[in-house]
Amino acid sequence: MAATQVLIVFNPVSGSGNRRIVEAVQQALSNRGCDVSLYPTQSAGDATRYLAAYEGQLDVVAVAGGDGTINEVVNGLRERDNQSYRLALIPTGTVNVLAAELGIGKTPEGIADIILQGREKPIYLGSVNERRFVLMAGIGYDAWVVDNVDLALKKKVGKLAYVLSMLKQLRHFGKKTYQLTVDGERYQANSVVITNGRYYAGSFVLSRQADLSKPTTQVLMISGNSPLKFIGILLGLPLGIMEKMPGMKSVAARHVQIELLNAGTEREPVQADGDSLAELPLNLQMEGSPVRLLVP
Ligand SMILES: Nc1ncnc2c1ncn2[C@@H]1O[C@H](COP(=O)(O)OP(=O)(O)OP(=O)(O)O)[C@@H](O)[C@H]1O
CATH class of the missing domain: 3.40.50.10330 (Probable inorganic polyphosphate/atp-NAD kinase; domain 1)
Known part of the structure; x- marks a missing residue:
């Protein structure tokens, strides 16, 4: 052989x-x-x-x-x-x-x-504006945090660089509204995380409904204009209950379009798999054929 x-x-x-x-x-x-x-x-x-x-x-x-x-x-x-x-x-x-x-x-x-x-596990990929992602995409707060993380600091202190960026971006939460079309249904939100997997930022459970082996992604929409209330929602993350917090909506989907409501000329970043990889307006599509990943 x-x-x-x-x-x-x-x-x-x-x-x-x-x-x-x-x-x-x-x-x-x-x-x-x-x-x-x-x-x-x-x-x-x-x-x-x-x-x-x-x-x-x-x-x-x-x-x-x-x-x-x-x-x-x-x-x-x-x-x-x-x-x-x-x-x-x-x-x-x-x-x-x-x-x-x-x-x-x-x-x-x-x-x-x-x-x-190892066992072969099928993993469905998504694409944002033609760029594939494996785990997730983020718009609004989540994308600003990634877009503004100090990469030199990340080299020295690792995850802590994200915590500092999170603190810096908090005061902007709620200042922008996004218009979403999720499998044909219209929604509005102040921040969005779209996740194929259950985990976020290490081993925190972001979504119990998400599954890497399902051909749908899970769209988590966060509504509210108060940074303080948003901190309350974030506290649900280490407890694994963020998806169920008041102000959150979680919907499974294959196709998502997002634009900034009252968009001006400013650039709106989109993070995918932890890097700033695209900009709004966003066209997200789940792909039909999975990759095969070797797992224990
Ligand atoms: N030789 C290289 N020199 C500089 N940058 C590179 C090189 N090879 C890859 N990269 C970039 O490094 C970035 C960071 O890599 P990666 O995300 O794998 O590591 P990490 O940030 O430490 O891990 P994680 O994403 O799990 O936090 C990649 O997005 C890639 O664009």
Whole structure:
């Protein structure tokens, strides 16, 4: 039987940038007879370009990085005609929301086990204005926090940089209203988080209705114009009850359009998978065919 071809795409600047884990996984796979190659990314966007142009056989593409690197990899892979590959995760990012949700640990032998004997889980992707996302998209407060996070500080203090950005953006909450069309139904909200998965910012349960293996996404609409009330809603996050807080509405959907009500000329960012990747007006669509992800 031909050896399993594993390509590891490694982002050396993501999170801890832990090359040691990546090399140990590479070694463990080689020891077990796989044909492994390692591609360290050169810059932001490089993983997408590299995979879109990749011509060799791909049995497993293992992503060594965080959620942003996974996003870049799936965007590159979806450009290819051949969808025979499976995805695997080597979590070396700052937060690693997807790996946390799927229960993928950080021990090299455990990761090699998943790559060789793991179960295939179908994961449905969404796209925002043509850009794919795996986990989530955010508009309003959530997007401002990501758009304004101090990246140099994130390198030094990790997640704390997001907490500081959250505090800075709080006073703007409620100043803008968004018009949504969710599978044909019209809504208004002051902030929106759209999530394929259950987890947010690590292992906090954002939505109990969301499921990565469902072809729908969960649209969480937050209404209100008082930052103080919004803090109350946010407190539901560590308790896993945010979706049920007063002022929240959660709807499953396949197609979402969002624009800023009374839009002027200002830029309105959209965050996807933790990076600022698009702008309003937004056209979000769930894709019909899932990627296959290897899980324990
Ligand atoms: N060689 C590189 N140099 C600079 N930036 C890179 C390089 N390779 C990838 N990137 C960018 O680094 C960004 C951050 O990576 P990633 O999200 O994987 O790590 P993280 O932010 O530490 O983790 P998480 O998203 O889980 O918090 C990616 O969105 C990607 O655009």
